[in-house]
Amino acid sequence: MGDILFLAHRMPFPPDRGDKIRSHHLLKSLADIAAVHVACFGDTDADFTHEHELAAVASSHCLVRRSKSMVRAGLEALASGNPVSLTAFGHRDIHDWVGRTLRQQTIQTIVVFSGQMGQYIPASFKGRVVVDLCDVDSAKFEAYAKDGSWPRRWIDAREGKLLSGVEEALSDRADTTVLISDVEAELFRSRISDPAAHQVAAIRNGIDFDFFNPSTVAPQPDLAASTGPNIVFTGQMDYAPNIGAAIRVMDRILPAIRAVHPDATFHLVGRAPVSKLTARDGQDGIRVWGEVPDVRPFLAGADIVMAPLEIARGVQNKVLEAMAMARPVVLSSEAATGIDAVDGDHFAIGDDDQDLIAAALDLLSDGPKSLQMAAAARRYVTTEQSWSAMLSPLASICGFDLSTGERNAA
Known part of the structure; x- marks a missing residue:
């Protein structure tokens, strides 16, 4: 050869x-x-x-x-x-x-x-x-x-x-x-x-589920000390679809969640955030972290990981990573494309803002359901989405x- x-x-x-x-x-x-x-x-x-x-x-x-x-x-x-x-x-x-x-x-x-x-x-x-x-x-x-x-x-x-x-x-x-x-x-x-x-x-993309393992990672200290729920979004933050998704959470989803959970915080985690995102840091429950050495502690400290992308091509690594870290994920149908998981079991899909808000509030109010979904998400990626299999x-x-x-x- x-x-x-x-x-x-x-x-x-x-x-x-x-x-x-x-x-x-x-x-x-x-x-x-x-x-x-x-x-x-x-x-x-x-x-x-x-x-x-x-x-x-x-x-x-x-x-x-x-x-x-x-x-x-x-x-x-x-x-x-x-x-x-x-x-x-x-x-x-x-x-x-x-x-x-x-x-x-x-x-x-x-x-x-x-x-x-x-x-x-x-x-x-x-x-x-x-x-x-x-x-x-x-x-x-x-x-x-x-x-x-x-x-x-x-x-x-x-x-x-x-x-x-x-x-x-x-x-x-x-x-x-x-x-x-x-x-x-x-x-x-x-x-x-x-x-x-x-x-x-x-x-399809796989996931290194040994690296993204919740049993080996402690939550980021600020998230661990938070009194309200932590909502996390990860990604390259000068990429147009990620920018759009982050703005969607800030303007259209987070206010409705904070109406029920006033201490809820939206954590935007990823390198190169553009000025329209960094300008929102510290406002109305928004934290813009920028580049971090390791995204796993932020996922470990998340009550919900959100991925409400309106333009999404292929398989979203951010979704697989959150699932491998046994986090409940609320996402758009676009962000779920290419992941053969089951809506309601392994993650929660929302077709519009109101669906995404309802799914997030449901998981935040139902601890056992949230834990069950998180565990099912981890099982799914470990059995179905290894890189060797893909x-x-x-x-x-x-x-x-x-x-x-x-x-x-x-």
């Missing part, structure tokens, strides 16, 4: 945000199949402090700092007619490293993580290509455009239209196109011209026969 070339738009270490969590576990699984050579971008100094972890997994690697500003990427994209998100991840050093690696190594399969990295697949490559799009990004930008204001609406509409063509072209090039859920895979099939000509598969089809998709039980030596 040959080796694997893995192209990721972000450094897979540390696994501390949604896309990096998926690429991290994908890379580790690939490394159990064959020797892996990795090209990826680092966004921050912290990414580069973890380069030794990447080197320990990869047979060779190329880690490049992504320094191109979005303004520059936008201007280049307008001039070239390309999507901004592809232009932002264009870099000559990765092109050159990929070329050298293909000349020097026996690469059997190229695995592309996220559509931005498809630009590095050489037209001359004759091996297998697997593209993990994760989500249908073009549909996400179309949703942004629908709800946005000028000029952002035009920018997002352009991005959605161009990305749709890129996604289909990548799927034409790929032996298999992977999406993060059956729902997302079906959405992708509905948007391409000849679905029967494309091999599309779903690989990634079990990966070897076959990548064209490797591991029936002999032998791993390709690095």
Whole structure:
């Protein structure tokens, strides 16, 4: 068997945000199949402090700092007619490293993580290509455009239209196109011209339930000392869907909860909160924590974890993490997509603000029901959502026969 070339738009270490969590576990699984050579971008100094972890997994690697500003990427994209998100991840050093690696190594399969990295697949490559799009990004930008204001609406509409063509072209090039859920895979099939000509598969996100284990984590002290219920939302807080969900809680859900529980506090936990969120810190039962070293103590101290996303693609890691920490989760149907748990047993889905408020108040008033749901949530993820189970089809998709039980030596 040959080796694997893995192209990721972000450094897979540390696994501390949604896309990096998926690429991290994908890379580790690939490394159990064959020797892996990795090209990826680092966004921050912290990414580069973890380069030794990447080197320990990869047979060779190329880690490049992504320094191109979005303004520059936008201007280049307008001039070239390309999507901004592809232009932002264009870099000559990765092109050159990929070329050298293909000349020097026996690469059997190229695995592309996220559509931005498809630009590095050489037209001359004759091996297998697997593209993990994760989500249908073009549909996400179309949703942004629908709800946005000028000029952002035009920018997002352009991005959605161009990305749709890129996604289909990548799927034409790929032996298999992977999406993060059956729902997302079906959405992708509905948007391409000849679905029967494309091999599309779903690989759901898993959860490291040994790491997210409530028996090993103490609640964050401020939450533990709180006299009222703690409502927690986690996520990357410069990401538009998370911003929208947080504002939804602050403006439309939390006031109704505080009408019944005046001491209730909404804890917003996640890196890079935008100014419209930080400005609310300390107001009307709102705490904006920003980046924290470990999200688990905040989950451990939560009476309820909320995820009322109105735009959600794929599987929400924040939901799986809360469930693994045995917390009752109140969420929108969009945030529940791709998680085959049962509404009312493993979490509580609300179709609108009033449903979400009612579900939260019900759980806050019924301690035994809340504990029962929390325990059921933990059981569900440990039995149904392990990373090893989710990634079990990966070897076959990548064209490797591991029936002999032998791993390709690095």
